[in-house]
Amino acid sequence: MTTLRFPRGLYGITPDWADTPRLLAAIEQAHAGGMRVLQWRRKQGTPADRHAQAVAVRALCKTLGLPLIINDDWRLAAELDAEGVHLGRDDPALAEARRALGPGKWIGCSCYDQPELARRHLQDDVDYIAFGALYPSRVKPEAEHATLDHIRAGRALVEPFSPRPAVVAIGGLTADNAPPVLQAGADSLAIISAVFDAPDIRRAAQQCSALFD
Numbered sequence: 001m002t003t004l005r006f007p008r009g010l011y012g013i014t015p016d017w018a019d020t021p022r023l024l025a026a027i028e029q030a031h032a033g034g035m036r037v038l039q040w041r042r043k044q045g046t047p048a049d050r051h052a053q054a055v056a057v058r059a060l061c062k063t064l065g066l067p068l069i070i071n072d073d074w075r076l077a078a079e080l081d082a083e084g085v086h087l088g089r090d091d092p093a094l095a096e097a098r099r100a101l102g103p104g105k106w107i108g109c110s111c112y113d114q115p116e117l118a119r120r121h122l123q124d125d126v127d128y129i130a131f132g133a134l135y136p137s138r139v140k141p142e143a144e145h146a147t148l149d150h151i152r153a154g155r156a157l158v159e160p161f162s163p164r165p166a167v168v169a170i171g172g173l174t175a176d177n178a179p180p181v182l183q184a185g186a187d188s189l190a191i192i193s194a195v196f197d198a199p200d201i202r203r204a205a206q207q208c209s210a211l212f213d
Contacts, residue, residue, distance in 0.1 A: 003167050005164065006168075010030075011038075013041050016044050030202070058176050085112070086107075087164070108126060113147070170189075170190035170191075175194065
C-alpha cells in the first residue's frame with residue numbers, strides 16, 4: 001500500500017463549544033471510538049478563552065497519543081508543538097507556515113471545489129488537500145459544494161507523489177453517506193457533527209472508523 005503523509009481514517013474536528021470539560025470528555029470518547037487525528041477549531045469566544053481551551057486540548061491529546069492539528073493559526077500550532085496546522089484560502093501562505101513549522105509537521109489546506117487550487121498547494125509541500133463540502137453542512141451552510149469528481153481529481157493529483165499527500169473529504173459526512181466518498185478516492189473523513197453531536201460519541205466514531213476496515 002502507498003505510504004501516506006497523513007493518517008488514513010477518521011479525522012475529527014472539534015465543535016465550537018465554550019464548555020471545555022465537555023469538549024475534553026467528547027474528544028476522549030471519539031478517540032476511544034477510533035478517531036485517528038483531531039483538529040481543534042474554535043471561532044467563538046475571547047482570545048484568552050480560546051487559548052486556554054487549546055492548551056487543555058493539547059494536554060489531553062498528548063496523554064492520549066492523539067495527533068493534534070490547529071485550525072488557521074500556525075503560530076499557535078508552533079507554540080503548542082502541535083502535529084500540524086490546517087489552513088484555508090484566506091489564511092497565511094502555506095509556504096510561510098512550512099518555513100515556521102519545519103518539515104516534521106503536517107500542513108493541510110482547504111481546496112473547496114477547486115482542483116487547480118490543490119495543484120498549486122501541492123507545490124507548497126502540503127501533507128493533505130481537503131475538498132468540501134461534499135454534503136450540506138450544518139456548521140458551514142454557505143460552504144462551496146464539492147462533488148465526487150473533485151475527490152477523484154484530487155486523488156489523481158496526489159498519485160505521482162511518494163510518499164503521497166492524502167485526500168481529505170469534509171462537509172456533512174456521516175457513516176451512512178461516506179462510502180461513495182471513500183470509493184472516489186478520499187483517504188480521510190473530516191467530521192464534526194456526525195461524531196460530536198451524536199448521542200453516543202464513541203459509537204459514532206466507531207461506525208465512521210469501521211468504514212476504513
